[in-house]
């Protein structure tokens with residue numbers, strides 16, 4: 080089997096032999112495995128991974144991860160999946176579903192020998208969120224790196240499309256989010272999925288629901304009908320419509336909790352308490368104060384609430400480290416938060432439902448649901464972040480009195496055992512006054528509070544289940560006061576089609592209307608929407624907002640020109656400035672900062688009537704006439720003022736100079752001056768003149784050439800001497816910091832291959848080969864293209880490279896490294 084991009088273009092003889100032997104071994108192995116899988120009885124009672132016909136590479140991966148005993152879902156799903164059956168897998172949270180599909184992906188592809196670039200994309204694993212995709216990819220990598228040679232990659236957005244495109248065409252296995260992969264399917268030339276053998280949907284019920292419906296249907300249209308499809312979720316359904324959409328063929332429904340008493344792990348203790356809406360933050364604060372030695376995950380229904388509570392509690396210094404996670408954070412920030420929370424012994428993470436599904440965070444003690452989840456399924460996923468794989472855990476949900484009956488009923492139907500507990504009144508603390516003080520002093524916090532309030536109310540308004548979510552019965556004034564707000568912001572609700580659409584879509588998929596969080600797969604759904612409907616600018620978004628008036632004071636404050644409060648609003652510059660400032664208010668990312676202040680160009684003349692006059696104190700902007708510049712420079716920002724200090728930047732504004740030649744009298748001339756036609760003809764026949772000119776030029780070039788050659792020879796000599804000296808030093812054992820690539824491997828690449836390989840490495844930020852490389856102290860880590868037989872000392876490799884170089888001197892293999900090299904090479908080739 081060849082790796083995806085051939086780095087082994089010229090293996091030495093013994094390596095070739097080793098490669099052939101390995102290939103033969105693999106073929107035998109594959110044949111044996113194929114036979115064993117054919118004879119496998121999927122109904123047999125499998126206990127350990129060792130009981131299954133798995134490749135040595137997968138076994139080694141399992142061993143390295145210390146997985147020996149199969150979980151229920153693994154024991155039932157893996158044998159069938161190995162035999163190529165379509166699967167609908169349902170098992171409780173934390174029961175090991177990830178391995179139940181990763182192992183069949185690796186094994187089935189291994190047996191089908193889908194390795195290398197020629198095999199193309201053979202398996203696609205789709206996850207609803209980027210964070211979950213990253214986690215699945217990590218499991219895949221850990222399991223596969225001990226011997227599998229597949230190229231696997233992550234396609235979740237957050238990188239340039241081009242970078243992903245380059246990597247994608249080399250992948251055998253891709254882990255992706257729906258929006259982004261669809262974008263590639265429709266835009267990436269050369270991305271061919273005709274060879275796809277396996278499709279996996281993790282959290283399948285979520286991926287198949289309305290939020291992702293269009294994307295998933297479009298993806299399926301691209302994929303070949305003949306393929307194996309695996310669907311997994313803790314809340315899997317057998318909806319016939321879904322099966323038809325995915326063209327599943329006689330799928331095996333494997334539900335390991337179908338007959339079970341509960342849908343949630345046994346080791347999870349679940350409670351609820353009745354907390355009026357206006358007391359929820361007090362209760363949460365008191366809870367955190369009482370659980371400072373725990374690892375707590377707190378769910379809210381929107382990112383705005385997460386941000387407000389995080390900021391407010393941070394100011395109150397709770398004595399435990401606080402983290403927050405929501406769909407509007409950059410991907411790197413999200414991953415950082417997840418890894419910090421995973422590593423922490425005690426911490427409190429405020430999150431939206433972006434953290435509800437699939438995330439495998441170790442040792443979470445408590446899951447707290449401050450806001451009621453959309454439905455019982457989402458409840459099950461949220462609480463499933465604790466009590467994972469035999470661990471114990473606890474969860475608590477705060478229900479407003481009007482939510483109690485409806486929600487409990489739904490949980491009961493889904494076999495969720497939950498008991499009521501009460502909050503000890505003497506332990507209850509109130510932070511209402513502190514929040515009010517803080518919001519009074521800090522308008523930014525107040526603004527966040529207002530947004531949190533609005534997003535909460537909207538989240539209730541758009542819920543379909545009106546038996547649980549009764550907006551009219553909520554004490555909204557009191558709730559606003561509990562957030563520290565002086566009054567409840569006025570909210571307009573959408574009517575007509577938009578409201579209907581909102582209701583029909585799942586909450587987390589759509590909270591992005593105004594409320595930012597296209598929580599899940601926000602690379603795809605969100606971005607794609609704007610693309611499909613045409614580009615929506617921030618101006619569009621600003622005018623689309625429905626609740627501008629509740630925050631209008633903030634807008635007014637922001638657009639007021641502090642520097643000149645007295646000036647009337649008829650000042651054209653101010654008008655332009657205000658418009659630009661209002662437009663630059665970024666709703667979320669920069670939290671009310673005015674990004675750029677650019678006066679509208681048509682108002683410039685009025686805006687700077689005295690601009691050229693530096694004595695005008697009232698005008699803070701200046702216009703400077705740069706000599707040689709096409710336009711005057713307007714100094715209306717710090718960035719532009721800085722430009723004045725940089726000659727290089729100023730040069731950009733100037734007219735580009737002309738190249739002139741000077742005659743003997745010192746008069747400037749253009750490089751090529753046109754002669755008057757009549758004068759030219761007077762000098763004789765044009766063809767004759769051309770020939771004469773050519774002869775003269777040739778003589779001139781020959782004269783110049785003599786001098787040039789002398790210079791080049793001298794340089795070449797100097798270079799040769801330097802090289803000799805370097806070699807002498809190396810022989811004498813002096814450390815030589817040579818060409819990076821030379822020390823990296825024991826594989827000889829010719830010029831083209833080396834370039835292709837370097838390009839490949841540069842392209843494959845997220846593309847990894849699955850081979851594990853042992854990190855050895857003081858030794859450079861091996862690259863993916865090296866196998867054990869490449870295990871040569873660095874010195875030996877360098878020596879070999881050097882020999883290769885000197886042997887191929889003057890050919891493409893001895894690649895020029897510096898300008899001098901290039902010149903020397905050019906001289907050599909010419910001479």
Ligand SMILES: Nc1ncnc2c1ncn2[C@@H]1O[C@H](COP(=O)(O)OP(=O)(O)OP(=O)(O)O)[C@@H](O)[C@H]1O
Nearest residue numbers: 148149150172173174175176177178313437439468
């Ligand atoms: N056979 C096994 N032996 C030991 N640990 C296992 C085994 N299988 C899985 N695990 C561990 O169990 C934990 C939960 O596994 P996983 O994340 O696959 O659960 P899940 O069923 O996908 O959960 P969710 O429904 O929340 O997505 C992980 O930490 C994983 O390493």
